[in-house]
Amino acid sequence: xxxxxxxxxxxxxxxxxxxxxxxxxxxxxxxxxxxxxxxxxxxxxxxxxxxxxxxxxxxxxxxxxxxxxxxxxxxxxxxxxxxxxxxxxxxxxxxxxxxxxxxxxxxxxxxxxxxxxxxxxxxxxxxxxxxxxxxxxxxxxxxxxxxxxxxxxxxxxxxxxxxxxxxxxxxxxxxxxxxxxxxxxxxxxxxxxxxxxxxxxxxxxxxxxxxxxxxxxxxxxxxxxxxxxxxxxxxxxxxxxxxxxxxxxxxxxxxxxxxxxxxxxxxxxxxxxxxxxxxxxxxxxxxxxxxxxxxxxxxxxxxxxxxxxxxxxxxxxxxxxxxxxxxxxxxxxxxxxxxxxxxxxxxxxxxxxxxxxxxxxxxxxxxxxxxxxxxxxxxxxxxxxxxxxxxxxxxxxxxxxxxxxxxxxxxxxxxxxxxxxxxxxxxxxxxxxxxxxxxxxxxxxxxxxxxxxxxxxxxxxxxx
Amino acid sequence: xxxxxxxxxxxxxxxxxxxxxxxxxxxxxxxxxxxxxxxxxxxxxxxxxxxxxxxxxxxxxxxxxxxxxxxxxxxxxxxxxxxxxxxxxxxxxxxxxxxxx
Numbered sequence: 001x002x003x004x005x006x007x008x009x010x011x012x013x014x015x016x017x018x019x020x021x022x023x024x025x026x027x028x029x030x031x032x033x034x035x036x037x038x039x040x041x042x043x044x045x046x047x048x049x050x051x052x053x054x055x056x057x058x059x060x061x062x063x064x065x066x067x068x069x070x071x072x073x074x075x076x077x078x079x080x081x082x083x084x085x086x087x088x089x090x091x092x093x094x095x096x097x098x099x100x101x102x103x104x105x106x107x108x109x110x111x112x113x114x115x116x117x118x119x120x121x122x123x124x125x126x127x128x129x130x131x132x133x134x135x136x137x138x139x140x141x142x143x144x145x146x147x148x149x150x151x152x153x154x155x156x157x158x159x160x161x162x163x164x165x166x167x168x169x170x171x172x173x174x175x176x177x178x179x180x181x182x183x184x185x186x187x188x189x190x191x192x193x194x195x196x197x198x199x200x201x202x203x204x205x206x207x208x209x210x211x212x213x214x215x216x217x218x219x220x221x222x223x224x225x226x227x228x229x230x231x232x233x234x235x236x237x238x239x240x241x242x243x244x245x246x247x248x249x250x251x252x253x254x255x256x257x258x259x260x261x262x263x264x265x266x267x268x269x270x271x272x273x274x275x276x277x278x279x280x281x282x283x284x285x286x287x288x289x290x291x292x293x294x295x296x297x298x299x300x301x302x303x304x305x306x307x308x309x310x311x312x313x314x315x316x317x318x319x320x321x322x323x324x325x326x327x328x329x330x331x332x333x334x335x336x337x338x339x340x341x342x343x344x345x346x347x348x349x350x351x352x353x354x355x356x357x358x359x360x361x362x363x364x365x366x367x368x369x370x371x372x373x374x375x376x377x378x379x380x381x382x383x384x385x386x387x388x389x390x391x392x393x394x395x396x397x398x399x400x401x402x403x404x405x406x407x408x409x410x411x412x413x414x415x416x417x418x419x420x421x422x423x424x425x426x427x428x429x430x431x432x433x434x435x436x437x438x439x440x441x442x443x444x445x446x447x448x449x450x451x452x453x454x455x456x457x458x459x460x461x462x463x464x
Numbered sequence: 465x466x467x468x469x470x471x472x473x474x475x476x477x478x479x480x481x482x483x484x485x486x487x488x489x490x491x492x493x494x495x496x497x498x499x500x501x502x503x504x505x506x507x508x509x510x511x512x513x514x515x516x517x518x519x520x521x522x523x524x525x526x527x528x529x530x531x532x533x534x535x536x537x538x539x540x541x542x543x544x545x546x547x548x549x550x551x552x553x554x555x556x557x558x559x560x561x562x563x564x565x
Contacts, residue, residue, distance in 0.1 A: 248483025
């Protein structure tokens with residue numbers, strides 16, 4: 001499509017706003033305005049496009065209706081979602097974006113008249129956008145289902161999984177080539193869409209729920225690339241810039257996330273294949289015993305400590321206990337106890353998720369300590385208070401090479417003089433593995449919902 | 465290879481490098497908002513969906529384009545709103561914080 005110069009300049013402005021926005025998102029001070037700057041860029045891009053197109057009345061009505069359906073759905077979902085369900089929300093927004101990218105490419109391909117053949121560039125970018133967009137869509141659906149716990153979060157494996165997935169991927173490549181060279185027309189493209197959807201599902205099924213944030217980040221980058229592909233399909237520069245920015249930065253972010261978990265991306269994506277889940281059958285408890293204490297005992301222990309480090313985990317978020325955690329910290333500080341929060345990079349369900357949740361509860365920024373900053377302090381801490389976390393303090397990551405989380409950097413909660421574990425039950429954590437720290441003689445368990453337990457502790461500390 | 469394609473490829477290659485460069489200094493605590501924010505940026509696929517909506521002919525193409533516009537709008541609007549909600553939490557803390565406990 002030929003674009004008038006003023007259109008290109010407006011698109012350039014939109015692209016610049018995307019870049020400035022992304023850049024501002026990298027500092028806590030300017031992040032919020034960065035998001036608004038990017039949103040302004042999107043608005044300019046959409047407005048420019050309306051001016052550019054020669055819509056018929058029917059198109060225009062349909063366009064307005066479609067936007068009038070989509071906008072409130074997106075806005076309401078984004079407003080209503082709980083902060084704990086954020087990862088699923090991002091997954092679903094990413095999924096619909098990937099789906100849209102695939103559909104755009106399909107329509108453009110269908111428009112090629114039957115008696116003429118599409119250009120090579122068009123066919124290649126259509127095939128690329130359809131395959132990558134559909135994988136992102138289907139993969140996001142599975143990621144959503146796992147995180148929302150509509151499906152078991154544990155890796156789902158079956159015999160022959162790897163060869164089958166390999167065969168599907170190979171079929172996609174062959175079919176894609178056939179479509180590009182023109183042997184197959186639109187029928188081939190629909191088949192390609194179907195196979196890519198199957199591959200998206202099959203690709204995410206064997207990945208455990210704990211690794212899902214990294215997968216979402218990867219699929220986010222995929223959608224970006226599919227959008228960039230569409231930019232070539234419809235000949236639109238703002239799609240190319242926007243999509244490619246996300247594709248590149250998303251790939252980089254994915255790598256940073258898997259690094260934070262101490263795993264290579266390959267191991268994370270394909271690790272479940274052919275691996276026998278030994279620890280699952282073993283089961284917790286048995287001969288090993290745990291020590292549990294009352295809220296009063298633990299409250300007294302906390303009240304007469306010098307230094308307490310709180311290790312918040314996903315359980316805290318689920319119980320919406322971040323505000324009570326803050327109350328406990330305040331009550332302790334009033335007695336002169338030093339309180340810090342040790343934030344594991346992947347605490348919660350996404351990197352940085354826990355910071356968002358604690359910021360919501362107005363926890364002072366200075367009390368949030370990152371792992372490297374706090375890990376040496378555990379040795380001098382009287383109590384490590386583990387609230388709804390499990391895998392991020394599991395010494396198996398250091399000591400047992402056979403463990404699925406071996407090599408992941410962990411918080412050294414086991415070095416504290418006392419460890420208080422607040423858990424709902426002895427159920428293993430999200431990674432599905434037993435935690436030997438629960439059986440440590442220094443450990444006291446406090447069973448129950450994190451919010452109830454914390455409320456009792458606040459009362460106990462105040463009474464002590 | 466025509467001039468437009470050459471332009472597009474140049475834009476693409478430059479954007480790849482820009483994408484890597486622009487986020488290389490992000491602190492861990494902003495990873496989640498960043499993922500969400502970049503997720504919103506690829507909502508620009510709405511532009512592509514609008515283009516095909518105007519070009520679509522016949523019921524099949526129109527229906528597919530219609531669905532594409534809805535999905536893209538959800539991505540774009542939802543993406544920015546949810547990111548804003550996350551970042552709202554990072555705003556400078558007012559006296560309000562102390563009054564609660």
